[in-house]
Amino acid sequence: MNLSQFELLCEVARVKSFSKAAKLLHLSQPAVSAQINSIEDFYGTQLFERSSSGVTLTEAGKIVYSYAKEILKLHEALEKEVDALLRTENQKLVIGASSNVGNYALPCTIWTFKEKYPSAEIQQVVNNTDTILNMLKNDQIDIAILEEPMSNFTDDFVTRTVSNDELLVIAPPREPWINRTTITLHELKKAPLIMREKGSGIRRIFEEALASWGLKLDEFNVKAEMSSINAIKSTVEAGLGLSISSRIACRTAIRAGLIHPLTIEGKSIKINYQLVFKTKKPFNITGKRFIRFLAGPGDPLFC
């Protein structure tokens, strides 16, 4: 038996569904199914009652569940104690992140991480995707979290998808947009558009999406280029144009009614956020833990 199997079992028991647990653990449903089967095989009895509307713990399952929680708690305490002992050691980790990730997602992630590992010293660097990538190459940062840097990557780097998001068109919250949920590509081409600067991951993803539809950014009515997401939001809010943003970057502004989100009719532009680091990097304990942490249950960035 494996601690991660206990974690899986606890997650399944908590959400009462293989498929939901699979999503939360970043696994496929069959993988969860197989793991549960192997655990049941280990204890020689069924632990979950399967039904078409999810699963429930059997009597034996309840026993295993309660002990599994205890064991995991004990192991967390173990990690904390080792942590306390090594407090004097090098626990520093420098994380670089693109604007979207660094400004809107990562702070909460780091906060959760530091709650689990209080002695970790994390330094955060935010810049646009290209700049962060260069810093990673030059060893100025240990690890990066970026919009999917696609294939322009050598074997020297490891990438691992940790979350996903989508691109939105953002508009001022008034006519003609306020009562619409979509915008046609044709409309978007004509509208005044504010873009992020070159080197922005969001901009690149948008351009790649355009390319896949046979379009180029030149054909659009780009009024301004800005490197600050806040500046863009303010500009859109002021009604000076539309822009492109990730959902996470504008979700609070949307909730506050400051800007209005639109999707492009019939299209959807997904973003994968990835962890990137050098293959040969010898991480200290904080680095190893942070990588493990991002692989754990729940969405590490949208927490």
Place this chain on the structure above:
Amino acid sequence: MNLSQFELLCEVARVKSFSKAAKLLHLSQPAVSAQINSIEDFYGTQLFERSSSGVTLTEAGKIVYSYAKEILKLHEALEKEVDALLRTENQKLVIGASSNVGNYALPCTIWTFKEKYPSAEIQQVVNNTDTILNMLKNDQIDIAILEEPMSNFTDDFVTRTVSNDELLVIAPPREPWINRTTITLHELKKAPLIMREKGSGIRRIFEEALASWGLKLDEFNVKAEMSSINAIKSTVEAGLGLSISSRIACRTAIRAGLIHPLTIEGKSIKINYQLVFKTKKPFNITGKRFIRFLAGPGDPLFC
């Protein structure tokens, strides 16, 4: 992290040596080394101080060790509870064993096993190797423990070595043997010899050893064939001849001074005791546990 890794760590900590732990856990030394390395990597710090005279726990290692013991204890309690819940279920396991194993090794093994899993119902069948094999084929027993049945086996069976032993020549504890520790092949060929019956694993192993030296049993002076190990020992003790036996079958008689062990000069005949079961066998919990148990630390048969 894995429970078996905790077990390995505890074993290493207990015996303060990678190589000794490897033997006790039926692993190679490099395997233990690699596992410890991977555990140390997980916690981000060294857990054992290596020296040429074994290993000692570091401060961090002591912490991990104490928690590991707790976690394993908790997991044993978990198994016990599941066990109690399933007490009404089918917990029966029929184990067949050859004379050597069944008479001299298995009783203690089963006793230890039942101490760990009190609800297990184990029935033991003892007969010679060939008979036990036939019973296994006919599903009269669930599992067999035998002298290595070599290669005369199909894919339908799984074999797993669980312990080893050696063949001895046993002699009466008086002249001319009492002051000797070895016997030449030439002497053995001439001496009156008492053999186990055909179908005995011990006899087959002896005959195979002879064959590897270019000899046949016909060339020996076989005075009698007996199917009872006790009868053979009594006969040897009475000075009526020499015989061949496994060390485990005669160790108490040797300790009591009733018979005298000899090895064949320049030769050594090893015995591997193996667990054998049908590949497709769907074991109940007792069966699974028994198989796991035999793979655990310590020599399961010479306990």
Place this chain on the structure above:
DNA sequence: CAGGGTTACGACGAACGTAAACATT
């Protein structure tokens, strides 16, 4: 027929054993 769980299968990585190297006494 849609949501949820299982089965089948190919790919990848972890763990093992063997053998050889290396370190210490």
Place this chain on the structure above:
DNA sequence: AATGTTTACGTTCGTCGTAACCCTG
């Protein structure tokens, strides 16, 4: 030399994801 650990390498087995399938409301 002997004992004990590490490194190197090929093999095997476990775990994963994809895709197809099956069951039930």
